[in-house]
Amino acid sequence: MIKIKIKCFSQVKYALGKKELVLVLKSGTTTQEVEKLIRKKANRNLDIVSFSVAVNKKYISKSLVLNDGDEVAFIPPVQGG
Amino acid sequence: MVKVEIINGPIDFFPLNDNRDQDGAEIVFNGRVRAAEYDKIITALEYEQYEDMAESELKKVAEKTVKKFVIHDLFCKHRIGKVKVGQSSLHVVIRSKHRKEGFIAMNYFISALKDRVPIWKWAILEDGTKIPSDCTSS
Numbered sequence: 001m002i003k004i005k006i007k008c009f010s011q012v013k014y015a016l017g018k019k020e021l022v023l024v025l026k027s028g029t030t031t032q033e034v035e036k037l038i039r040k041k042a043n044r045n046l047d048i049v050s051f052s053v054a055v056n057k058k059y060i061s062k063s064l065v066l067n068d069g070d071e072v073a074f075i076p077p078v079q080g081g
Numbered sequence: 082m083v084k085v086e087i088i089n090g091p092i093d094f095f096p097l098n099d100n101r102d103q104d105g106a107e108i109v110f111n112g113r114v115r116a117a118e119y120d121k122i123i124t125a126l127e128y129e130q131y132e133d134m135a136e137s138e139l140k141k142v143a144e145k146t147v148k149k150f151v152i153h154d155l156f157c158k159h160r161i162g163k164v165k166v167g168q169s170s171l172h173v174v175i176r177s178k179h180r181k182e183g184f185i186a187m188n189y190f191i192s193a194l195k196d197r198v199p200i201w202k203w204a205i206l207e208d209g210t211k212i213p214s215d216c217t218s219s
Contacts, residue, residue: 009129010201010213054199057134073131073199079214080128080135080159080200081112081171081191 002027002068006038011049011076015042031055031072032063038074049076082154083143087136087200089162095174104153106180108187112171114164118204118214127211128161128170131199135161142193150186152177157190159200 006021013019016038023034031053039046051074053060059075066072097107114126130136143155154176164170173190177183202214 007131009131009199010203014213054131054134057131057137059197073134075131075199076201076213078195078197078199079202080139080198081195 001025002029002066002070004034004066004069005071006034007071007073009073009075010079011046012038012042012074015045025066029066030063031060031066034066034072035074051075082156083140083147084154084156085136085139085143086158087130087139087161088158089160092158092160092169092172094169094172095156095158098176101153101176104176104178106175106177106183108175108177108180108183110171110173110187110191111169112191113169114166116166118202121204122207123166123204124207125163125165125205126170126214127163127203127205128159129201129203130161135159135199138198139194142190142197146186146190146193149189150177151179151182152186155186155190157194159194159198161200163205 001024003024008016008018008020054073054075056071143157147155152175156174158172160170175183175187203211204214205211
């Protein structure tokens with residue numbers, strides 16, 4: 001098993017009502033699987049929101065297998081400026 | 082030279098520099114909070130960042146801009162936290178030999194910032210409700 005932290009921002013935070021979540025998952029779980037889980041937890045409130053994904057504060061371009069202690073963020077469209 | 086900073090509080094603007102004998106252009110951009118977001122009246126925006134990653138991505142975007150265009154300096158300050166209507170949330174200074182590349186670089190930098198840097202806006206409505214700014218129209 002692995003333990004990961006999910007950081008929630010903007011619409012993800014709004015939909016889940018939390019700044020972060022800690023999840024215990026089976027080894028070999030991927031970011032894509034966690035994204036599905038997060039969307040399910042949001043009760044369809046994130047269905048139309050697209051995400052970039054960051055692992056340990058770096059963007060990733062394709063799904064990867066998570067490691068124990070990883071920090072993951074599903075990043076809704078950013079709005080700086 | 083590149084300088085970027087994410088700050089929680091009013092922006093202390095970069096001083097203008099009248100001693101730059103190689104730069105014919107000094108372009109300053111201040112992004113301010115408008116009184117309306119998606120047709121709703123607001124009193125302020127609250128900027129949220131992904132701590133560390135926001136500044137790191139901002140620096141990457143600034144460095145890429147300096148490499149891509151013929152400019153000498155790119156300085157940027159971006160606020161987080163509550164920013165009242167009318168106040169500046171973003172301050173950018175670009176210095177270049179000629180104005181044309183400076184303006185093009187400024188446009189590129191701000192577009193890239195809006196595409197890459199993990200910062201988000203929460204709209205604070207007149208009744209004090211705080212919602213992600215994309216949801217104000219719903």
